[in-house]
Amino acid sequence: MAATSVTPYVILGLLALGPRHGYDLKHSFDRRLPLAKPVPFGQVYATLDRLARDGLVVTAATERAGGPDRTSYRLTEAGRRRLEEWLDAVEPPVPYVAGALLAKVMVALFVAGPERAATYLTAQRAAHVARLRELTAVKTAPGAALPAVIAADFAINHLDADLRWLDATLARVAATRQEARP
Amino acid sequence: MTPILQGRGLVKSYGPTRALRGVTLTVAEGEILAVTGPSGCGKSTLLHCLAGILRPDAGEVVYRDHRIDTWSQARRSQLRRGEFGILFQYGQLVAELTAAENVALPLMLNGTRRREARTAAMSWLERLDVADVAARRPGEISGGQQQRVALARALVTEPRVLFADEPTGSLDSLAGEQVLGHLVRLARAQQTTVVLVTHDATVAGYADREIVLRDGEVDPTGLGLARGRTVVAR
Numbered sequence: 071m072a073a074t075s076v077t078p079y080v081i082l083g084l085l086a087l088g089p090r091h092g093y094d095l096k097h098s099f100d101r102r103l104p105l106a107k108p109v110p111f112g113q114v115y116a117t118l119d120r121l122a123r124d125g126l127v128v129t130a131a132t133e134r135a136g137g138p139d140r141t142s143y144r145l146t147e148a149g150r151r152r153l154e155e156w157l158d159a160v161e162p163p164v165p166y167v168a169g170a171l172l173a174k175v176m177v178a179l180f181v182a183g184p185e186r187a188a189t190y191l192t193a194q195r196a197a198h199v200a201r202l203r204e205l206t207a208v209k210t211a212p213g214a215a216l217p218a219v220i221a222a223d224f225a226i227n228h229l230d231a232d233l234r235w236l237d238a239t240l241a242r243v244a245a246t247r248q249e250a251r252p
Numbered sequence: 253m254t255p256i257l258q259g260r261g262l263v264k265s266y267g268p269t270r271a272l273r274g275v276t277l278t279v280a281e282g283e284i285l286a287v288t289g290p291s292g293c294g295k296s297t298l299l300h301c302l303a304g305i306l307r308p309d310a311g312e313v314v315y316r317d318h319r320i321d322t323w324s325q326a327r328r329s330q331l332r333r334g335e336f337g338i339l340f341q342y343g344q345l346v347a348e349l350t351a352a353e354n355v356a357l358p359l360m361l362n363g364t365r366r367r368e369a370r371t372a373a374m375s376w377l378e379r380l381d382v383a384d385v386a387a388r389r390p391g392e393i394s395g396g397q398q399q400r401v402a403l404a405r406a407l408v409t410e411p412r413v414l415f416a417d418e419p420t421g422s423l424d425s426l427a428g429e430q431v432l433g434h435l436v437r438l439a440r441a442q443q444t445t446v447v448l449v450t451h452d453a454t455v456a457g458y459a460d461r462e463i464v465l466r467d468g469e470v471d472p473t474g475l476g477l478a479r480g481r482t483v484v485a486r
Contacts, residue, residue: 199453199462206457211434226454233453237290 089130089144105221112218184243253280262311271297271469284446286459293465304328337411341418343402345390351401352386377402396427
């Protein structure tokens with residue numbers, strides 16, 4: 071099980087609520103993690119196969135109701151323990167410094183200099199601000215459900231961190247450009 | 253878009269410091285406009301000029317086709333009491349008065365009778381979920397409650413324009429979110445125009461539009477330090 075993927079653990083979590091089949095798991099997954107990229111069916115089935123192989127889930131029943139077979143799965147004791155361990159484990163805070171935004175600024179700086187970096191930073195900032203406004207609308211919509219509010223908040227705070235970095239980097243880049251001028 | 257408020261070439265200095273260096277902007281009726289930028293960029297000075305609290309050294313402030321920067325102090329005060337609502341970072345509530353009395357105050361200054369002012373104040377406190385603290389003084393309620401009382405006081409006269417200067421700057425994020433949620437909901441319901449000054453991108457996220465000030469000027473590109481596109485060197 072890849073340490074970076076959360077999919078197996080979300081599936082273990084959903085199965086902790088009771089036996090389900092793949093189709094049901096896919097929809098529950100998307101509903102419980104709003105604003106996330108929907109999980110593909112193929113990934114759900116492949117993950118179930120791996121979890122079964124590792125003894126974390128077992129087949130609960132197979133039903134045939136006029137269509138293809140539907141296999142439902144349930145959590146094993148080992149699966150429940152694995153889920154508990156994952157919930158207890160603290161994620162390493164920023165294990166390495168990486169990201170597309172950072173890489174682009176670095177490359178712009180060493181390939182074309184501060185003007186080019188500033189052009190990119192300005193455009194990126196506008197895109198971040200637009201997305202932040204969309205997510206704020208999601209959060210403040212009348213009757214917004216708690217999972218949507220929490221998910222929007224998560225994204226808003228990450229965008230805000232990026233924006234603070236973008237603003238600081240723009241100011242630093244501008245200072246460099248002024249120094250370079252005769 | 254119908255403009256309600258315009259600043260044209262606004263210049264304002266404090267001694268040798270030039271806070272505004274020719275700011276031009278138009279605020280559309282009913283919009284929520286965020287004015288952002290780093291500390292010291294002139295955004296609070298801009299708000300004070302637009303609200304008629306400060307008089308610019310040069311340039312014009314036009315409110316609904318009237319040039320208000322040339323008006324006397326008394327006439328500008330009257331405009332503020334009747335048409336504008338103002339919300340600061342720290343609520344600036346009167347410490348000796350209860351929450352309800354604070355909210356009723358602007359109405360009574362405008363000549364509304366005490367009983368009517370009191371009824372209107374209670375209705376606004378209810379809309380802001382702070383009716384339960386109506387009888388308490390500012391020192392006896394939380395920062396978030398104080399700011400909601402201050403918002404009720406700013407809205408009780410049903411202003412056409414609400415000016416908010418870092419309205420959540422002194423609050424934690426959830427208390428701030430409640431204030432902003434109420435502010436945006438009530439402004440939209442009453443079609444109140446809002447000028448929201450903030451350095452915080454998450455606060456600006458509540459607005460329809462954002463202008464960025466930098467060193468006393470409007471930054472035309474949002475944060476346009478880049479003016480030309482440089483081709484990648486080959």
